[in-house]
Each structure stands twice: as C-alpha cells, then as structure tokens.
Amino acid sequence: MAISEKVELLIKEILDDRTHGASQLARQALETLKVAAEESRAEGVDQFWTEMEEISWRLMSIRPSMAPIYNAVKRLLAAISDDKYQDLDSLRQAAISEADKLIQSSVSAITQIAVHAADLIKSQDIILTHSYSSTVAMALRSAYKKHRIQVIVTRSGVGRTGQRMAWELNYDGIPVTFVDDTAMGLYISQASKVLVGADRICADGGLVNGVGTYLLALAAKEAGVPFYVLCETLKLDFRLKSSEVELEEKEPNEIAQPGILPEGVTVKNPYFDMTPLKLITGIINEHGMVQPPNLMTDLEKLIAQFG
Amino acid sequence: MAISEKVELLIKEILDDRTHGASQLARQALETLKVAAEESRAEGVDQFWTEMEEISWRLMSIRPSMAPIYNAVKRLLAAISDDKYQDLDSLRQAAISEADKLIQSSVSAITQIAVHAADLIKSQDIILTHSYSSTVAMALRSAYKKHRIQVIVTRSGVGRTGQRMAWELNYDGIPVTFVDDTAMGLYISQASKVLVGADRICADGGLVNGVGTYLLALAAKEAGVPFYVLCETLKLDFRLKSSEVELEEKEPNEIAQPGILPEGVTVKNPYFDMTPLKLITGIINEHGMVQPPNLMTDLEKLIAQFG
Numbered sequence: 001m002a003i004s005e006k007v008e009l010l011i012k013e014i015l016d017d018r019t020h021g022a023s024q025l026a027r028q029a030l031e032t033l034k035v036a037a038e039e040s041r042a043e044g045v046d047q048f049w050t051e052m053e054e055i056s057w058r059l060m061s062i063r064p065s066m067a068p069i070y071n072a073v074k075r076l077l078a079a080i081s082d083d084k085y086q087d088l089d090s091l092r093q094a095a096i097s098e099a100d101k102l103i104q105s106s107v108s109a110i111t112q113i114a115v116h117a118a119d120l121i122k123s124q125d126i127i128l129t130h131s132y133s134s135t136v137a138m139a140l141r142s143a144y145k146k147h148r149i150q151v152i153v154t155r156s157g158v159g160r161t162g163q164r165m166a167w168e169l170n171y172d173g174i175p176v177t178f179v180d181d182t183a184m185g186l187y188i189s190q191a192s193k194v195l196v197g198a199d200r201i202c203a204d205g206g207l208v209n210g211v212g213t214y215l216l217a218l219a220a221k222e223a224g225v226p227f228y229v230l231c232e233t234l235k236l237d238f239r240l241k242s243s244e245v246e247l248e249e250k251e252p253n254e255i256a257q258p259g260i261l262p263e264g265v266t267v268k269n270p271y272f273d274m275t276p277l278k279l280i281t282g283i284i285n286e287h288g289m290v291q292p293p294n295l296m297t298d299l300e301k302l303i304a305q306f307g
Numbered sequence: 308m309a310i311s312e313k314v315e316l317l318i319k320e321i322l323d324d325r326t327h328g329a330s331q332l333a334r335q336a337l338e339t340l341k342v343a344a345e346e347s348r349a350e351g352v353d354q355f356w357t358e359m360e361e362i363s364w365r366l367m368s369i370r371p372s373m374a375p376i377y378n379a380v381k382r383l384l385a386a387i388s389d390d391k392y393q394d395l396d397s398l399r400q401a402a403i404s405e406a407d408k409l410i411q412s413s414v415s416a417i418t419q420i421a422v423h424a425a426d427l428i429k430s431q432d433i434i435l436t437h438s439y440s441s442t443v444a445m446a447l448r449s450a451y452k453k454h455r456i457q458v459i460v461t462r463s464g465v466g467r468t469g470q471r472m473a474w475e476l477n478y479d480g481i482p483v484t485f486v487d488d489t490a491m492g493l494y495i496s497q498a499s500k501v502l503v504g505a506d507r508i509c510a511d512g513g514l515v516n517g518v519g520t521y522l523l524a525l526a527a528k529e530a531g532v533p534f535y536v537l538c539e540t541l542k543l544d545f546r547l548k549s550s551e552v553e554l555e556e557k558e559p560n561e562i563a564q565p566g567i568l569p570e571g572v573t574v575k576n577p578y579f580d581m582t583p584l585k586l587i588t589g590i591i592n593e594h595g596m597v598q599p600p601n602l603m604t605d606l607e608k609l610i611a612q613f614g
Contacts, residue, residue, distance in 0.1 A: 155562070157489045163568060170569040177573045180562055182464045182488045182519030186554070186580050212489030218525040247493070255462070255487055261470060262477040266484045273493050 004039045007032055007055065014069070015062045018159045018250075021133045022199040023110060023232060026068035027103050029059045033076055034099035037092050045088055052077070052095065065208055065248040065272050067200035067237030068106075075234075076102055109232040109286035110135045116284050117195060117230055118142035121149060125192045128152040128225075130184065131210025132161030133197020135230045137168050140195070150175045152187050157211050158254045158269060181212050188219040198231035198283075205277030205296055206242030207231075211270050217279035226281040233285050233302050247272045311346045314339055314362065321376070322369045325466040325557075328440045329506040330417060330539060333375035334410050336366045340383055341406035344399050352395055359384070359402065372515055372555040372579050374507035374544030375413075382409055382541075416539040416593035417442045423591050424502060424537055425449035428456060432499045435459040435532075437491065438517025439468035440504025442537045444475050447502070457482045459494050464518050465561045465576060488519050495526040505538035505590075512584030512603055513549030514538075518577050524586035533588040540592050540609050554579045 003011075010032040014025050036055050042048035056073045063069055079098040085091035117139035121127065127149060129136050143149055151169055153176055156162035162178065169176050179187055188194075194216060200208040207213065207229055220227040252267035261267060282291040283299070290298035310318075317339040321332050343362050349355035363380045370376055386405040392398035424446035428434065434456060436443050450456055458476055460483055463469035469485065476483050486494055495501075501523060507515040514520065514536055527534040559574035568574065589598040590606070597605035 158487050163563070166568050166572050170571050175573075176571070177575055178563065178568055179575045179577075180465050180488075180518070182517075182522065183575065183577050183580070185521035185525070186518065186577055187575075210489075211487070211493065214492035215489065215522045215526060218492070218529060219522060222525060256470070256485065261473050261485055264477050264483070265473050266482075268484055268486045268490065268494075270486075270490050270493055273490070 002041070003051075003055065004036070006039065007036045010035060011055075011058060011062065014059070019132060019161055019164055021135065021197055022066040022068045022235060023106055024134055025063065025066060026072040026234060027106050029069045030072050030076060030099045030103050032059060033073065034096050037095035037099070040092065042088065045086065045091055048088055048091055063248065064246060065199055067208075068232075068234045071234045071237065072102060072106070106232065106234055109234065110138055112286040113230050113232060113284055114138040114142045116288055117228070118146065120228065120284070120289070121147060121193070123147040124149070126150045126152060126190055128154075128184070128188060128191035128194050128216070128220075129165065130154045130162070130181070130196055130212055130216045131156045132165050133230065135232070136195050136197050137165060139230060140169060140174060141172050144172060144174045150177065152177045152179060152191060154179055154181050154184055154212070154216075156181065157271070159210075159271070161210065181215075184212070184216050185219045188216070188223045188225055191220075191225050194220045194225055194227045196227075196229055198229050198235050199272060200235055200237045200245070201229075201231055201283065201299065202240055202242045202245055202274075203238040204241045205280070205299065206245070207275040207277075207280060208245060208247065208272050209275065211273045214273040214275045214279075217275045221279050227279060229280055229283045231283050231285055233287070236299060236303050238300075238303055242274050242276065245274065247274065309348070310358075310362065311343070313346065314343045317342060318362075318365060318369065321366070326439060326468050326471055328442065328504055329373040329375045329542060330413055331441055332370065332373055333379040333541060334413055336376045337379050337383060337406045337410050339366060340380065341403050344402035344406070347399065349395065352393065352398055355395055355398055370555065371553060372506055374515075375539075375541045378541045378544065379409060379413070413539065413541055416541065417445055419593040420537050420539060420591055421445040421449045423595055424535070425453065427535065427591070427596070428454060428500070430454040431456070433457045433459060433497055435461075435491070435495060435498035435501050435523070436472065437461045437469070437488070437503055437519055437523045438463045439472050440537065442539070443502050443504050444472060446537060447476060447481060448479050451479060451481045457484065459484045459486060459498060461486055461488050461491055461519070461523075463488065464578070466578070468517065488522075491519070491523050492526045495523070495530045495532055498527075498532050501527045501532055501534045503534075503536055505536050505542050506579060507542055507544050507552070508536075508538055508590065508606065509547055509549045509552055509581075510545040511548045512587070512606065513552070514582040514584075514587060515552060515554065515579050516582065518580045521580040521582045521586075524582045528586050534586060535588055536590045538590050538592055540594070543606060543610050545607075545610055549581050549583065552581065554581065
C-alpha cells in the first residue's frame with residue numbers, strides 16, 4: 001500500500017523528535033492517523049482498515065518508551081472498530097472525528113492536571129523541574145497567575161530540553177534559574193517542591209521520564225522535598241513492569257561529535273531512566289492526585305475506568 | 308613589588324584551569340613559588356619574605372575550594388620559616404628545594420594511593436568514575452596492569468573533564484564507556500565500585516569534589532555499590548565544616564552562550580558539590596584506607612601526623 005508523503009513526514013517527525021513530551025507526540029500520532037484517514041485512497045472498508053492498522057503499528061513501534069502513543073492509537077482503533085461502520089465513508093468520518101475527540105480530551109486532560117498541580121503550589125514556592133514537559137510548563141504558568149513562585153530548570157540531558165522550558169517560563173514572566181544537571185543535588189535544598197512530567201508509568205508504578213529524573217528523585221528524597229509527577233491517564237501503561245521496559249537510546253554522536261572522544265570508547269546515550277514508586281510523593285492526573293499508600297490501587301482504578 | 312610575568316602567568320593558569328585536579332594545581336602552586344624564589348630580585352630576607360607571602364596569599368585565595376593549594380603553600384611557608392635561614396641566598400635555596408620536596412612527596416602520595424586503590428580492584432570489576440582525577444586515572448592504570456577491568460566515565464559537568472579521563476584510559480587500552488552525567492543513575496547498577504577523587508575533605512568528613520559527585524554517591528548508596536574516595540592527606544582541610552565551605556562557581560556563559568537562554572534567566576554554574584560522610588565507603592590516602600566507623604578519628608590522626 002502507498003502511505004502518502006505527508007503521513008510519512010508526520011511519522012518521521014515523531015521518530016526524530018528530541019524536544020516534545022510524550023503527550024504531544026501522542027497527539028501528533030492521532031493527527032497522523034487523521035491525515036491518513038483523510039488522504040486514504042482505499043477502495044473499501046477492508047483496505048482502509050489494513051492501511052490504518054499498518055500506520056498504527058508503525059506509530060506504536062517507532063518510540064517504544066512512549067506509552068501515550070501506544071495508548072492513543074489503541075484508543076482510536078477501539079473507537080472505530082465498532083461494527084456499525086459498514087461503509088468506507090462513515091468509517092473514514094468516524095476515524096477523523098474520533099481522532100479529533102481524543103486530541104481534544106488529551107489537551108483538556110493537561111489543562112485539568114495544570115489546575116490540580118497549581119492548587120498544590122503556594123506563594124513563595126521554589127519549584128525544581130527536570131526534562132521538558134508541556135504539562136509542567138502549563139501547571140507552572142497557572143500557578144504563577146495566582147502566586148509569586150520561582151522555578152529552577154535543569155539543562156535536562158544532551159537534548160537540553162530544559163532550555164525550551166526556560167524560554168517558555170521566562171516568556172510568561174516567571175523568575176527562572178538555569179543550572180546544569182550535575183547541580184541538581186546542590187539546588188534541591190533551595191527547592192520547596194519538585195514537579196516533573198512523565199513519559200510512562202509502569203505496572204509497578206515505576207516512572208519513565210527524561211534521563212536524570214531518577215537522580216533528582218533520590219536527591220529530593222534525601223532533602224525531604226516532595227516529588228510530584230504530572231501524568232495524564234494516557235500515560236499509564238500497565239503492560240510492563242519497570243524491569244521489563246526497554247529504555248530508548250539515541251545516537252552516540254549527540255554526546256560526543258566524532259573526534260571528541262577516541263574511537264575505541266563506547267558511547268551510550270540513554271534518553272530515559274526509571275524512578276521507582278517509593279521516591280514519588282504523588283501522581284497528579286486529570287482526575288486529581290493519587291498518593292501512597294493507595295497509589296497503586298488508585299492507579300489501577302483509573303486504568304480500569306479510562307485505560 | 309614586582310611579580311614577574313612568568314609567575315603571573317602560572318597564577319593565571321591556576322585561576323583559569325578547568326581540567327586539572329586539585330593536587331595538580333597544588334603542585335603548580337608550589338612550582339609558582341619555586342619560580343618566584345628563583346626570579347626574585349629582593350635585596351634582603353625581609354623583602355623576599357614579603358614577596359613570598361604576597362604570592363602565597365594570592366595562590367591561597369584564587370581557588371578557595373581547593374584545600375590542597377592552601378595546604379601545600381602553608382607547608383612550604385612552614386618549612387622555610389625556620390630561623391636558620393638568615394641570609395637571602397640560603398633562604399632562596401631552601402624555598403626552591405623545599406618546593407621540590409613537597410612536589411615530589413605529593414607525586415609519590417598519588418603513586419601510593421594508586422597502589423592501595425589497585426589492591427581493592429578485582430578482575431572483571433566495572434568501575435564508575437565522575438570528574439577528572441589524576442589520582443583515579445593512575446589507580447585505574449595500575450589496576451589494569453593486573454586485572455581485566457572496565458571503566459564507565461561520565462561527561463562530568465560543563466567542563467566535560469570526563470573526556471580527558473576517557474582519552475587517558477583509552478590510551479592505556481582500558482575499555483571505556485562514556486555516558487552523560489544524567490545517566491549515572493542508570494549505569495550505577497552495572498558498576499561494581501565507584502572511585503572518585505577529591506578536592507577537599509572537610510572537618511566533618513564532607514567531600515568537596517566535581518559537581519555531580521553527590522548525585523553519584525546517592526545512586527551508589529541506593530544500588531549498594533561501594534563508593535571510594537581517593538584523597539592524599541594534602542586534601543584534608545579541617546579548618547571548615549561542610550556547611551561553612553563556599554563552593555566555587557564559574558562563568559554562566561560556560562553553561563549557556565549568550566542568546567541560548569533569554570536575558571532574564573539567572574544562570575548558575577557551580578563547579579563543586581558536597582557529599583556527606585555517610586555516603587562514603589572508604590577514603591584511600593597514601594597511608595592506606597580509612598573506613599567507618601573510625602573514619603573521622605583516623606583522619607584526625609593523619610592530620611595531626613602529616614597536616
């Protein structure tokens with residue numbers, strides 16, 4: 001089958017992306033399927049389904065650490081697999097409108113999370129964050145409308161996604177301090193709360209997020225600073241436990257351009273790490289916050305209801 | 308008084324240095340005083356002393372985090388302050404020969420530490436290290452002569468001193484894996500031991516070392532991986548406790564060149580952090596290893612004997 005150039009481009013953007021969070025990429029995956037539905041030259045329902053399934057499969061496999069892409073695609077396929085779409089036109093229309101609905105519900109989930117997170121933030125709070133998250137950025141923006149806060153932003157790995165966070169927060173007038181990742185252990189003692197996003201929450205509550213998050217969580221625990229994760233239910237992925245998740249790696253030359261290190265040196269460039277549940281103070285999702293000791297059962301209820 | 312261009316240059320090198328460890332800079336401080344003694348145009352003992360004290364004061368204040376510079380300069384001044392040097396020539400000669408002796412004893416301390424550390428390393432060990440240390444490099448080289456080992460080297464902050472470590476170890480044929488600092492939490496689980504150098508050990512046993520060392524120590528503790536500090540007695544500095552030490556910061560533009568971040572963002576560039584004694588498995592010095600529970604009293608004995 002022929003996949004249109006536009007669809008190929010959208011898929012490639014998701015594959016190559018270094019700056020966007022997993023929810024944004026999940027929405028782009030839905031957008032990709034929407035465009036594929038619009039542009040499909042399928043001559044019947046079966047051919048249309050084959051196309052959608054092939055693109056879905058590709059979307060689900062290109063960024064394996066990003067559960068939201070898997071969940072979003074799975075939710076879309078479930079929504080249109082109803083037998084009521086017997087003809088091509090109504091199936092195509094259903095795919096387009098369900099993709100739009102899911103994109104909208106992900107956007108409104110983030111808004112709701114921002115509201116819940118902003119409720120938690122108090123005046124004079126100094127928030128430390130690591131690894132760009134559009135959800136965290138929105139939460140900080142909401143909080144800043146009500147309170148005088150400051151934010152400490154880290155470089156956030158070789159992708160330096162912290163720079164984007166610093167630009168966005170600064171644009172809204174929020175006082176930002178920018179530090180290297182190695183300085184997290186020093187600056188945690190100045191912070192009143194840590195807020196990070198999530199790429200995935202695993203079946204045992206393990207948090208997959210931008211590499212370095214685990215070190216920050218250890219430092220926060222040691223300093224007695226609460227560590228909150230902002231995570232829409234789309235990111236709950238109970239298919240795998242922490243130990244079973246394969247964490248994505250990227251090109252070694254992002255870490256060291258050719259010539260910077262001798263040829264014999266092995267360069268590793270992991271993009272994500274795993275933070276165990278015991279280091280997490282609370283997970284803020286679109287329905288509120290779940291916290292220990294009932295965190296896992298509460299997450300399971302959310303999955304049963306919305307997963 | 309006139310300080311010669313050569314002496315000014317040596318002082319400036321210490322000030323601007325981003326890659327060498329504190330012992331090497333302490334030896335350069337001694338070398339600086341030796342050159343100053345050689346080139347001095349003082350016309351009498353008093354004038355010579357004034358010159359040496361002024362240069363000593365400058366050397367001790369340019370890199371305040373680096374106790375070895377303070378200790379080395381203090382030891383040299385103590386060695387030549389003896390009343391027996393009544394004439395300029397014998398005082399000048401004493402300054403030169405005592406500087407040489409102290410440089411030699413620092414070099415041999417590192418060799419002895421390397422021997423003690425290499426004894427600790429077993430075949431198949433995977434050693435993780437952070438922040439360049441000539442002592443650690445020598446210990447790994449010694450260990451590699453006896454055992455098949457691998458080393459995981461981190462970028463080590465904005466100065467990227469891990470690159471130098473990777474080059475040196477690779478040159479000696481040691482298998483090296485290079486990772487970003489954010490990946491320390493992931494790679495600690497592959498390591499059998501952590502070996503780091505020191506810039507200073509404080510009065511309460513707190514370790515001042517390249518920023519990020521504290522995060523590595525937290526991760527090592529959590530993973531049950533022993534965390535060893537290689538530290539000559541020249542680096543024991545019981546003048547201050549951890550909380551009283553001012554940790555050096557460098558230029559913000561090392562972190563973000565102009566234009567990379569918006570103007571309103573505050574950029575902080577600390578070069579060192581503080582690792583508390585409770586995260587340290589053992590401190591290997593030229594006389595052997597000191598370990599809890601007697602670590603502090605053993606360190607105090609060393610200071611009384613050699614400080």
